Amino acid sequence: MFRHRRAVIYEPTESAGQAALGLPRFQWGEAQAMETSRQERHHEWRDQWEMFRDEAGFLFQDWILPATLDSFANKEVLECGCGGGHHTRIMAGVAARVTAVDLNTAELARGRMTDFANVEFVDADLTTMELGRQFDVVVCIGVIHHTDNPDRVFEVLLRHCRPGGLIVVWTYSAEGNALVRFGVEPLRKLLFRRLSRSKLAGVSRVVTAMLYPVVHTVYRVPFLKFLPYFEYFANFRRLTFERNVLNVFDKLNAPQTHFTSLATARRWMSSDRLDQGSVSIRPYVGVSYSLVGRLKP
Template sequence: MPGPLAGGAEVTDQPGAAVRPTPEWREQWTLFQDSERFLFEEWIAPVNLEDLRGRTVLEAGCGGGQHTAMMAEVAKSVTAVADLASMDLGEQFDAVVCVGVIHHTDDPDRTFENLYRHLRPGGLIVIWTYSAEGNALVRHGVEPVRKLLLRRLTRPALVWVSRAITAAMYPVVHTVYRLAFLRSLPYYEYFGNFRRLSYARNVLNVFDKLNAPQTVFTTAAKCREWMSEERFEPGSISIRPYKGVSYSLSGVKQGE
């Protein structure tokens, strides 16, 4: 069975599935480990890990391999690939899972079409992606600063900035963002998760946003376009907002 190697590289049985992680991602996977099972399970809901039992799974965007290991507990096999848009594995899978990656690809539409192409009829797709809705502050505030200034920083400097930003957020998140009458504040739901996670995992979240070569925020309209009834069985389609800053998508591919 294909499996993860340290540092983000993945073993695969499939020809044409060469892993070519960029330096940004390779260093991120080496510096940070993501082992929060509950977070992964919430991202893929209403699908759960048991839904993958006995299936052949393509993990599209394998990261450091932590999610691969979780799915490998139940799946028949897991093929983990880092290069999504250009992969051509020559086979289709019972399930395709893409968590937190499609929004960082150069062309999310092309990536989605390639994921769909690798899913067999009757197979299950699961995608988690940053949303355009609810992310105005990041899109119009953080992103311009990142592109203008932060991309020039060395990786150690960016890690330091991520740690400093995370530490500065704690007093506000644990005081102001606990007040129920301020639920209309941006990222109120999201910061509920912030309080559940370790400092190290919160640093990873900040670093991920600052380190990414590009981020394309997915609109609700784009989610509906991807998860159309022409592609997926109507009763299976789920487009679920998560914490006001992302979407969880899932559906069963129409038979042919």
């Protein structure tokens, strides 16, 4: 479908100009001069995506609903937070072009996408980036809740979407995640962040193995639907063991997580820049929200 060549990566520097980079690019300019507005790089994300692959394509298609892969067909797509490039690959198969941005893993993802000619990788901070262009579709899957300032990131997403373009966001919800917020998160901050990534992966495998007997027995009983994570564990049963290990590792490895409340999701999607007739705020398996909307023409 595409002429094969090496996917390219652009990394902004204070001295490099837009012309030299070949693409209207994010700059560390005066508008972004406050150090407090810049996110730190976190080795945890590169470590995670060097150790794991995510090949559960059905999840991506679930998370973007009511959008579909057809929504990306022949479009210019901006992916905000590409991780290891797993979703980049899915979109690149149908999109005209994908610009994939990540502060920590752009180089890693580029190395996995050399068979696609229609992908560019950008090393930039989602909270402050200014690429100097707009896109048909702007996608942020599983990333906005890990940023320093989700509100600011959502504004950046809107700014990079062209009039009539599509915004797609998937984010952890505050609702339905009490166990992770008040149980797992304190343990992560107190204990798990001190472990090496290899030891944390070992812990994640043990935890995953311990979940299997419960998830495949108790969580199959229909009249126990009131149990926390009942819907979530239905997906757990569809995934491979390694993919479930990744889910657990992700919860224990993330340097920070801001769980998105329904009130916040509604506030984001009530922007006067969005066509309110196109807006969808959809809970997903009781622990996350899929947010989809189209900008006004």
